[in-house]
Amino acid sequence: MQYFHKWIVMDHTMKHIAAAAIFILLSLKAYAADTQSLVKYLAEHESVISRKADGRLELNETTKAMISRNMAGKSLFVLGEGGSHYLELNGELLVLLQEYFMQHGLKYVFKEGDRSLAYLDNLYRNGRYTFKDSSYKRHIAFLEHERPGDAAGHKFELVGIDFERPWNFHAAMAEIVQHINKEGIDMLFSLAPYVRDSDYIKLSAKEWQKYYRGIGKSFYRDSLKLKELLGSYYERFKYLVTNPNTATPTGERNRPMAENLLQEITLPDRQASYLLDCGMAHSRPNEKGTLVNILCKSDALRGKVSVMNVICEDCMTSVEKVSNWAFPFMKGEIQEAFNKAAKGDIVLFDLSELPAEYQYIKEYGELMVFAKGQN
Numbered sequence: 001m002q003y004f005h006k007w008i009v010m011d012h013t014m015k016h017i018a019a020a021a022i023f024i025l026l027s028l029k030a031y032a033a034d035t036q037s038l039v040k041y042l043a044e045h046e047s048v049i050s051r052k053a054d055g056r057l058e059l060n061e062t063t064k065a066m067i068s069r070n071m072a073g074k075s076l077f078v079l080g081e082g083g084s085h086y087l088e089l090n091g092e093l094l095v096l097l098q099e100y101f102m103q104h105g106l107k108y109v110f111k112e113g114d115r116s117l118a119y120l121d122n123l124y125r126n127g128r129y130t131f132k133d134s135s136y137k138r139h140i141a142f143l144e145h146e147r148p149g150d151a152a153g154h155k156f157e158l159v160g161i162d163f164e165r166p167w168n169f170h171a172a173m174a175e176i177v178q179h180i181n182k183e184g185i186d187m188l189f190s191l192a193p194y195v196r197d198s199d200y201i202k203l204s205a206k207e208w209q210k211y212y213r214g215i216g217k218s219f220y221r222d223s224l225k226l227k228e229l230l231g232s233y234y235e236r237f238k239y240l241v242t243n244p245n246t247a248t249p250t251g252e253r254n255r256p257m258a259e260n261l262l263q264e265i266t267l268p269d270r271q272a273s274y275l276l277d278c279g280m281a282h283s284r285p286n287e288k289g290t291l292v293n294i295l296c297k298s299d300a301l302r303g304k305v306s307v308m309n310v311i312c313e314d315c316m317t318s319v320e321k322v323s324n325w326a327f328p329f330m331k332g333e334i335q336e337a338f339n340k341a342a343k344g345d346i347v348l349f350d351l352s353e354l355p356a357e358y359q360y361i362k363e364y365g366e367l368m369v370f371a372k373g374q375n
Helices: 002-044 061-070 088-102 115-125 134-150 166-177 182-191 205-221 223-241 254-264 291-297 332-341 356-362
Strands: 046-048 076-081 106-111 157-160 273-279 305-313 346-350 367-372
Touching: 002 046, 002 332, 002 356, 046 061, 061 088, 061 305, 061 346, 061 367, 076 088, 076 291, 088 106, 088 273, 088 305, 106 254, 115 134, 115 157, 115 166, 115 223, 134 166, 166 205, 166 223, 182 223, 205 223, 254 291, 273 291, 291 305, 305 332, 332 346
Parallel strands: 076 273, 076 305, 106 157, 106 273, 305 367
Antiparallel strands: 046 346, 346 367
16 A cells, blocks of 8 residues: 555656646747747848948838838937947948938937047048047047948037047147137137147046036136137037036946937927937937937937847957847847847847737837947
């Protein structure tokens, strides 16, 4: 009887184990089928971004249609740089978008950079920079790949929305000084010594911001005299020395950047389009407090923002490791689904009609560039 009881217990246990195993197998099968549905959707909603013979990327008609469809009724298109600011793919994609939106009323390209650098870049792209500042000359190498995008003429303006970097600020001041007549140059140096001195380039981030705020105060104190000295350059000078964004690299930068951007388009032009180029830490519309999240909730841009984030797998730069930390869903079976669906090394996926169970992916942006092995 004792052995019979044991047999019954063992049989009961085995039934539970068998039932559990069947449940797990059915669950795995259902999950596999679920993942397969994701693969199927992605494969039906993708467009390969290829390279021309000269190595530059190009947009085909399918890709253009995806962008156009997602921008219907909207005005701001966001490129969320994936992995690293130093990933060349991000710059290549920005050139593509600039070329495309130039045909669709592109007015401003907002960048996660300072006003000073945007000022110099606008001059350079229009062929009007004088190349006197050595620190800016080094930047030209990074800007050169954007030159082909200006073949039809520079029809838009770059706008920096982040805090001022001292080396860019110094280069911008040096450029402006060259347009001041000799009679007024000594007076300018006396009123605004920072247009000549460069010691502040060595300051720490915290020290620099304190110094920069002092520049703004002194400008307003001497604004009438400076206006007389600077003439037509006065407004640009004022713009560069009074940036309200005085964050630091490790400080809260999202809201100040959003405020700078919104200041430029308080009432967006319905006939115009705008681009925003920023890092993935700022480009996630579902993450409370990010730059794009703030813009999406603003009165000016509510319902008018389309986001395309970039995810790069097995990519590298010479400066830092490429990481997709901002997109936690991109791992395991989900990452494998994107890999299976991708028909090329650089693919644009339209996620706007993803099935409800994948809503959490769509919340990171309606469009996604999934790339492999890029530099």
